[in-house]
Amino acid sequence: MRLSPLPADQWDDAVNAALAGMLPRQRRNPQGAGNALATMVRNPELTRTFLPFNAHLLFGSTLPARLRELAVLRVAALCKCPYEVEHHTGMGLAAGLTLEEIADAQEGVAHDDLDRLVLAAATELDRESTLSDSTWSALAEHLDERQLIDLVFTVGTYATLAMAFNTFGIEPDRELQPEYER
Structure with missing residues (x-):
């Protein structure tokens, strides 16, 4: 693994905001988000921008x-x-x-x-x-x-x-x- 999921102690408001459009609050943690999202939030700005587009492909x-x-x-x-x-x-x-x-x-x-x-x-x-x-x-x-x-x-x-x-x-x-x- 070149990049591991972001450790829980590094989850901050920027990470929470990045995942807000895709995950309910109770899943906005390394375990609930899963390996892919928990790794992507190492770049919260990219994740926040990308996820609505990805959500369209999955749900809209x-x-x-x-x-x-x-x-x-x-x-x-x-x-x-x-x-x-x-x-x-x-x-x-x-x-x-x-x-x-x-x-x-x-x-x-x-x-x-x-x-x-x-x-x-x-x-x-x-x-x-x-x-x-x-x-x-x-x-x-x-x-x-x-x-x-x-x-x-x-x-x-x-x-x-x-x-x-x-x-x-x-x-x-x-x-x-x-x-x-x-």
Whole structure:
């Protein structure tokens, strides 16, 4: 671990303010925030600015939660990010994915046309930093303009988070995840 979570004795008003938009007061501590947020608050200004954007992608996006989680799981696998794989396995289950669908998504495999397109888009964005005209057109048959924008920003943001989490050495928060067969 290159950066550890900020120790509890260093949590101050700036850290509390950085997390206020994402976490209830009782979770604004190193254990309740989890490894990722407790590490990110080492830079409270960045965290305070970033979290509302990330909250939009998680809770305000026009992209259905199931599709969002497929995209994030594919990015997590492509970026080899154990934290994101673990965290979004739990979120994928909550969004209605099965463990088989979650494992398949990480490999880029889907059994439905739209799911396959979303996984292909995540892969293409990872490899090319753009979508081909054919992928964009195929997605546009299923998703509206806002959903397409949310998809691109979701993939890009979770690639950035994976890069940061891998670099910092952030470990999964198994105790904060719902129980499932690991």
